[in-house]
Amino acid sequence: MELLFASGIGTLVAAGVYLLLRARTFPVVLGLALLSYAVNFFIFAMGRLRTGLAPIVRDGVHEYPDPIPQALVLTAIVIGFAMTAFVLILALRANFDLGNDHVDGRVPEGDA
Amino acid sequence: MNHLIALPIILPAFAGVAILLGARANLRLARTLSLGASVGLVLVAVRLLMHVTDGTVEAYALGNWVAPYGIVIVLDGLSGFMVLMTAIVGLGSQLYAVAGCDARGANYHAMFQFQMMGLCGAFLTGDVFNLFVFFEVLLIASYGLLLHGGGRNRVRAGVHYVVFNLVGSALFLIGVGTIYGVAGTLNMADLAVKVAQVAPADATLLQSGALILLVVFAIKAAALPLGFWLPRTYGSATAPVAALFAIMTKVGVYAIIRVYTLIFGQGGGPVADLAQPWLLPVGLATLVVATVGAVAGRRLRGLAAYLVIASVGTMLTAVGLGTAESLGAALYYMAHSTFVLAALFLVIDLITRQRGQTGDRLKRAAPVSQSALLGTLFLVAGVAVTGLPPLSGFIGKVLVLSSTLEAPEATLVFALVLAGGLFSLIAMSRAGSMIFWNVTDEKPVAVQHSAARLAGVGFLLGVAVAMAVFAGPIVEFTQRVGASLVHPDVYIDAVLSDPPPAVVAEPHGAGQP
Incomplete structure (x- = not known):
């Protein structure tokens, strides 16, 4: 499970970074989204990957999953969601105002 | 007293919500509320700072959850000082904004208050994850403020700024x-205890986590390889927003000081003094590059933006030395540079408004109409910012x-800081x-500046002058804070030995994994 999880995060980060470096706003937004998914999984894994544990405190049970990373992930998801919405609107605005979707606001020569 | 600690976060939050709900269409009411909240924040901050001048550290457990389990906000000399700095810059910028800049787009005052909330929260929090949350609060407010007024330049700068920060x-x-x-x-205090006991096998992992955080804080502080977003961002923001942003880089510097003295400081065991070897060279390199940028500037605002980066370089150099004296010096320099650079951005806007089409471009043009007044303000700001x-x-x-005299790098630091x-x-x-x-012989653009505009500039420059007049007590205070940063035991004890909540729940066996 660890290998699958870790390589999943790695793949997401790789794809995210690739898209971020595309220098067009829409791929950049997608890249940011993939990156934030990877980060969320990463935080989640920091509570250790274990299955079949009791989620709620009960008598006679001594093994619980760590609740804190779950709370952290929830916060990170909410914030990431808001930021993605904002950056999408900003990207649209930039596209309308500047007439292209390059992150620098102008398309470099030879890159039509 | 205790509940007052939360007020620098709560007051702007409530003011922001009140403005959003009650004063969206009524600019006068929004201005009154916002200005009132800014004045209130200064008073609260002064009261809080007076409480910690004797070295007291007070922790406030939100919802009465005890320290390592719940979230605490902590008031010590450093955070009190930073909150007061934020409040003063906020008031100065706000005085300037109500003279007209705030009418160029919607919801300026609400975003401004949320920005203040994020800043105060970032300075007060005693929890690393909460630091992230407040960073996001102040960032999303700053995205809105940066785009205030619209226009192609702002949108272009905004895309870089937002993506980079995400x-x-x-x-x-x-x-x-x-x-x-x-x-x-x-929890920062708990981390400070735990990292010292970490197993040697895990030390490398902890170090990489800590250094990744250093990269993040360097992005916020605009330290050398990560600071190139700043000139265009600050250069295109509305003047009062640029003035407020003068404190944004200081959030990064504050986070570096807090995390790398408290958690990864001298008592950090296998991860002790993690950042110091990086900070000094990075600080000096930042200073050099920023000075070159300032000399090469073709616009006044770009020049001022590079001076912001130069001030960050000077501060990081001092922080990198890591002694009590140098940290104290960094704090004094931080407050000075924040006020003066904020004032400089406002003065530049005053000048720009009287130069018509030429704007802030550095080329021959018609004279400004109030040249004696603006010249004096520019001179005062210039003398302060260059360190004369x-x-x-x-x-x-x-x-x-x-503070560098004893250090082996003294020659290099002296040479570069003085040359800078x-x-x-x-x-x-x-x-x-x-x-x-x-100037040419053309008639100047007939724009007279209102007293409200000049009040904001006068207030910030006045504070900067007062920092020179009352340098004795201020330096004494910052030196004491510097000493407490090097020995953070008082901070750790204050957070971890917080009185337990009145009602203690029945323990449920071994709940901790």
Whole structure:
């Protein structure tokens, strides 16, 4: 499970970074989204990957999953969601105002 | 007293919501509320700072959850000082904004208050993850403020700024996650205890987490390889927003000081003094590059933006030395540079408004109509920012330099800081003589500045002058804070031995994994 999880995060980060470096706003937004998914999984894994544990405190049970990373992930998801919405609107605005979707606001020569 | 600690976060939050709900269409009411909240914040901050001048550290457990389990906000000398700085810059910027800049777009005042909330929260929080949350609060407000007024330049700068900071946030979470994975806590005081006991096998992982955080804070502080977003961002923001942003880089510097003295400081066991080897060279390199940028500037705002980066370089150099004296010097210099650079952005806007089409470009143009007044303001700001006597910049640089005397790098620091000062002096003199003396015979643009505009500038410059006049007690205070940063035991004890909540729940056996 660890290998699958870790390589999943790695793949997401790789794809995210690739898209971020595309220098067009829409791929950049997608890249940011993939990156934030990877980060969320990463935080989640920091509570250790274990299955079949009791989620709620009960008598006679001594093994619980760590609740804190779950709370952290929830916060990170909410914030990431808001930021993605904002950056999408900003990207649209930039596209309308500047007439292209390059992150620098102008398309470099030879890159039509 | 205790509940007052939360007020710098609560007051702007409520003011922001009140403005959003009650004063969206009524600019006068929004201005009154916002200005009232800003004045209130200054008063609260002064009261809080008076409480900690004797070295008291007070922790406030939100919802009465005891320290390592719940979230605390902590008031100590450093956070009190930073909150007061924020409040003063906020008030100065707000005084300027109500003179007209706030009418160019919707919801200026609400975003402004949320920005203040994020700033105060970031300075007060005692929890690394909460630091992330407040970073996001202040960032999303700053995205809105940066775009205030609209226009192609702002949108173009905004895309860079937002994307860059979102990548920074992702890195922040990776760093925080790594640290949590190793240490099992995110409370700063608890971390300070736990990292010293970490197993040698985990030390490398903890180090990488800590250094990823350093990269994030360097992005916020605009330290060298990560600071190139700043000139265009600050150069295109509305003047009061740029003035407020003068404190944004200081959030990064504050976070570096807090995390790398408290958690990864001298008592950090296998991860002790993690950042210091990086900070000094990075600080000096930042200073050099920023000074070159300032001299090469073709616009006044770009010049001022590079001076912001130069001030960050000076501060990081002092922080990198890591002694009590140098940290104290860095704090004094931080306050000075924040006030003076904020004032400089406002003065530049005053000048720009009287130059018509030429704007802030450094070329021959018609004279400004109030040249005596604006020239004096520019001179005062210029003398302070370049570090000439008798103003606060001189005192700040003397403190920074005298704290390096014992260090082996003293020669290098002296040479670069003094050369940086000389070249920023050249840049400012060149800009000043170009604007005020190298003028055509055309009639000046007839714009008279209102008293409200001048009040904001006067307030910030007045504070900077007061920092020079009352340098004695202020330096004494910052030195004491510097000493407490090097020995953070008082902070750790205050947070971890907080009185337990009145009602203690029945323990449920071994709940901790």
